[in-house]
Every structure is written in structure tokens, then in C-alpha cells.
Amino acid sequence: MGSCIKKTNRFLSIIKAIISRSLFVFHGLISIWRVTQIKRSLIYWLLSATLPLMVAETFYTLCKKKDREWKWICPSVVLYLATSVPAIWFLELDLMRQRVIMAKLRHPPNTSYSDVFVLNGKMIRFAISLGSQEWCKILEQLLLLILIIGRWLLPKGEITREQLSQLLLVYIGMAADIIELFEAFKEKAVSENTFLTIVILSLWTASLAQFTLVITATKAKKTRIAPIDRTKGRDSCCPTEVISILISVFLQDAPFLVLRMLLIFRYDVLSYTNIFFTCKNTLVLVLQV
Secondary structure (H helix, E strand, C coil), rough: CCCHHHHHHHHHHHHHHHHHHHHHHHHHHHHHHHHHHHHCCCHHHHHHHHHHHHHHHHHHHHHHHCCCCCCEEEEHHHHHHHHHHHHHHHHHHHHHHHHHHHHHHCCCCCCHHHHHEEEEEEEEECCCCCCHHHHHHHHHHHHHHHHHHHHHHCCCCCCHHHHHHHHHHHHHHCCCCCCHHHHHHCCCHHHHHHHHHHHHHHHHHHHHHHHHEEEEHHHHHHHHHCCHHHHHCHHHCCCCHHHHHHHHHHHHHHHHHHHHHHHHHCCCCCCCCHHHHHHHHHHHHHHHH
């Protein structure tokens, strides 16, 4: 009976690992395909060079590590981000180029950015059901959703079920914070600014590195949720927990706060979500002191 349960659990772990990596590959291929459609060049398929490595990592994890996840980082997530993130960079930079061109040509505001292409100095409008802007937004949101689903499906390794639940809840909050960065592109002062576009994409890329961490992220978020036992003193905080908290602060909360303060006071971006997440980042930093 015990061996039957063990075989069933191993089979389910293998299925979950394959499904999660299949989602990574699918989203990565769709992102690259979209770039090739926008750029009209097949050379961008070179971005998929990381996908064979993901297949090799899958076999190694399932066969050599006996479906146990890696302790410190998740290689499959690293390879997934190495595939999808550059593709989204190309898409966002192309959108910025379109916005700058339309601003120079004084394009009427009621026409979508995604439906306009410039050929020989003349604007041509195509009637399409899903434009570049919508494609980019969908791919960005799907990336975070697939990261969360992937971390849930991937073999847990040494992470307990309670730790995994806490980690997934924190990932959902992190994803909401991260995806809000792109709302700044709705502001004209930001959408046509090359410097701000690159800064936002850079901070977005850096924040995604948190999803590659396994044990460090779990321990960090657990210390935020669990009650503090003051009787243990300062020695109860292990180096791993300190490092994981610093990673969260320096990869997301601190740079996001600086950016949002810049958007508020320098570029007058006063949207409700920007103000809300500015307060959120400030509160998190205060609580970590």
C-alpha cells in the first residue's frame, strides 16, 4: 500500500513538472513569435535557444534529482525568464517607437497605437482584432500568472506545503505590484519618454528575479507572516532570512518606491493605483527597518 502511494505521488510530481515547463515553453514561443511578427524577421527565433536547455533541465531534475526541486534557485524559471523577458522588451520598445512617431505626426488621439504602422512617411491604419498594445499587455500578465502557477506545480523539494502556500500568496501580491508598473505607460509624459521606458523595463526585469528563488524567498516571506518571538533575541534571525529580506527590498520595494515617487513629483502621475502602491512600498520598507 505504501509503495503504491509513493509511486502515485511520484507520478503526479512528474506530471506537474511537465505541465509547468510546458506552460513556460508555450508562453516563451508565443512571445518570440509575436516579436517575429512585429519585427518581420526570423532572427528573433534565436531567443528560443534556451528552450532545449529547459528540456535537459527537466530530465535532469526528474531522473537525477528524483523529482525534487533545487534548493536555492529554480533553473526552469531562470530559463523561462531568459526566453520571455527579452521578447517583451522588444515588444515594449516597439510600442514606444510607435508612440513617439505618432506624437511627432500629431496623430489623432482616438486611433489606437496598435493599429498604426508607418510606411514611407505615411500612416496606414489596419483593422485588426488584437493590436500590438493588447498583445504586449496579455503576454506581460500571462508571464506573471504562469510564474505563479509554475511555482505551484513544480516539485516542492524541501519546501513544506505551508511554506509553499505562503510563498504563492506573497507571489500574488508581488505580481500585482509588478504589473502596475506598466500602468505608467498610459500617461503621455511616460509613454513617449525613452529613459523612463527603459527604467521601468529594467526594474520590472530585476523584480522578476525574485521568482527564481526557492528557499530564500520562502523563508523571507515566512518571517513577514509569522509572529515575532522576541524571547529568542537577535540571534534568531539567520543569515538566510536577512539575505532574503534584503533581496526583496533591493529588487522590488526600494526601487519601485523611488520610481513611483519620481513619477508623482516629477511627472505628475497621480493615478490611484500609483499612489496606493507607493504607500504599500513605503509601508513595507518601514516594517523592515
